[in-house]
Amino acid sequence: MNPLRHALRRLFDGADALFDRSFGPAWNPLHQLGALGFFFYWIVLATGIHLYIGFDTSVTAAYTSVETLSRSAWFLGGVARSLHRYASDALVIVMLVHLTREFALDRYRGVRWFSWLTGVPIIAFVYASGIGGYWLVWDKLAQYIAIATTEWLDWLPIFGEPIARNFLAPTSLDDRFFSLLVFLHIAIPLFLLFILWIHLQRISKPRINPPIGLAAGSGAALLALAIAFPAASQGRADLAVVPATIKLDWFYLPLYAVFDRWSYGAGWALLAIGGAVMIALPFLPPLRRPATATVHLDWCNGCGRCAEDCPYAAITMGRRSDGLPFDSEAVVNPSLCVGCGICVGACPTSTPFRHGAELVTGIDLPDPALGLLRERTHAATGKLAGPARILVFGCDHGVTGATFASESVAAVSLPCIAMLPPSFIDYVLSRDLADGVFVTGCSETACYNRLGERWMEERIAARRDPHLRRRVPRERLAVCWPTPSDRRRIDREIAAFAARLKELGPLSPRPAKAPEDAATSEAAG
């Protein structure tokens, strides 16, 4: 599994860098695949409701009504119909790229098995919706799909009367059966919305709306396609004539080519094997679960920042259980916690300035614990030499720290960059452990743990608590979010940062500050 995943990862990293250059990280379509899927779904839904107004659900008039709609009203009919079709295809494309990317980035195992498994029925429902939509036009393609689908279903010996007999001859099909298809084409997409809601249950702050610019661009592109190449019917269905040559939609109907090339049995086998692999993937092998966060009630004041920042909704605020005069306390659900440590970075008591034998914070990871992080910071900076000593705080999923370590550059890697409390930056600079701090992680808006780089950016910019104190000289701080394979960019940025630090000269050591209580330190801002 690993070679395939690594090969795909390299492909996605390359594409990511390309899109970053054209769209910028915030609009990068690869970072917005789920949101784009929702956007296309809304287009399909809106145009579908609009088209349904003019659609005749009887088998004899369905084709005529679609044709009349397409021809009599160019924009509200023909273009709307084309948008309906093309947005459906766009939905399939982003859905398939989304699942491939999640696989490539190894974001489908461990706690994420839930999102992956709930995504499997979404694929089935998207396909059922799309294929059902093609039936309703009742042209030659619809006739082909209807007969092939029912014959395929009849291949399973579970139906009494062969369903395909409904399409035996022109007189076989009645309006009631056709009305059932219309009902299914409405019911399945609505049910799909319900499954999408379940799909997002175990993540907090899901991205379901793409940035306005990306939405506008994608919508305009589809509109242009709809105007330039309007979707057309392929001639009225006639059950007395076999549709020999048709134009197939390869996004929705590739299975039909399998039926024709091999057999219906092959179609079932493909589906069964594909479905089984999809379901089994998160457990082949299961991700080794990192140790989950633990709450130290003596240091938890129930502020709720950890719960607010947790990307996986693994922390809730419960009733206080230790008698301390606070309303609530953080409660970690270990089955949802991925051990990213973002909660540690969010906790206002997570500060390296605190003295004492053991550095304890309100919420911490067993490994690496905040105390270990401070030890690693000291160990890494202790070896630094030269006029521009740089300490890099990176994450395990970005460019790894060891790759750019040198005499004047040292690195400390964390499970996620947002595990780093901003006070650590202050600590390194105020204690003259390094001349500059370089913060890096996953590429922008594409954090392995979903929200890490975003929270870090906001904490540094003082838009999110706990924020970086004002006294920290910003010119001695650099931030870079490269794609994991973009080693050259990070080397370039570190070199530029080193040159800047040399110009600034050595950091004037401040008088050693007495260790302070974290809460007061952070509150001072």
Next chain:
Amino acid sequence: MISPLRLAGQAAAYLVFIALIGYGTGVTHTHFPPEKALIKLSFTHGAARTTDCRRLTADELAKLPPNMRRPVECARGRGAVFAELIVDDEMLFSASLPPAGLSHDGPSRVYRSFVVTPGRHRLLIRLRDTPRSSGFDYTREAEVELAPQQNFVIDFRPEGDGFIFR
């Protein structure tokens, strides 16, 4: 202000995206050889029951609860339907079609398609739905002219004239 280079990159990405959709939704696919015709044989028909129905005696009826006194008792099981389709003296289909259902009391079913050359053909379709071992209970023979891509259907309705050509 977005640089022209970035704009060009975005435009190219959108263009590739819609070109992919435009191409992918209109690929020509030949599902059936246009120079051929299709004969579709399909029917649902239950063969006769394997044992004859028996009329209960007055004593037997008296022993039954009043609401269950049906005068005739029939076994559930049905036999198989045997059908043959011969086109121009060539046997295209010959099969014994078992009854459906766990108790073998459902109808026998068939849904088969045969690709043939268009033109004039002599069709002979026959069916046996009684326990006898030879001969046929329903037979229909006809000369038919099949056009290319024609879907010629052979159905069966015992309550009508038997085989129906459509």
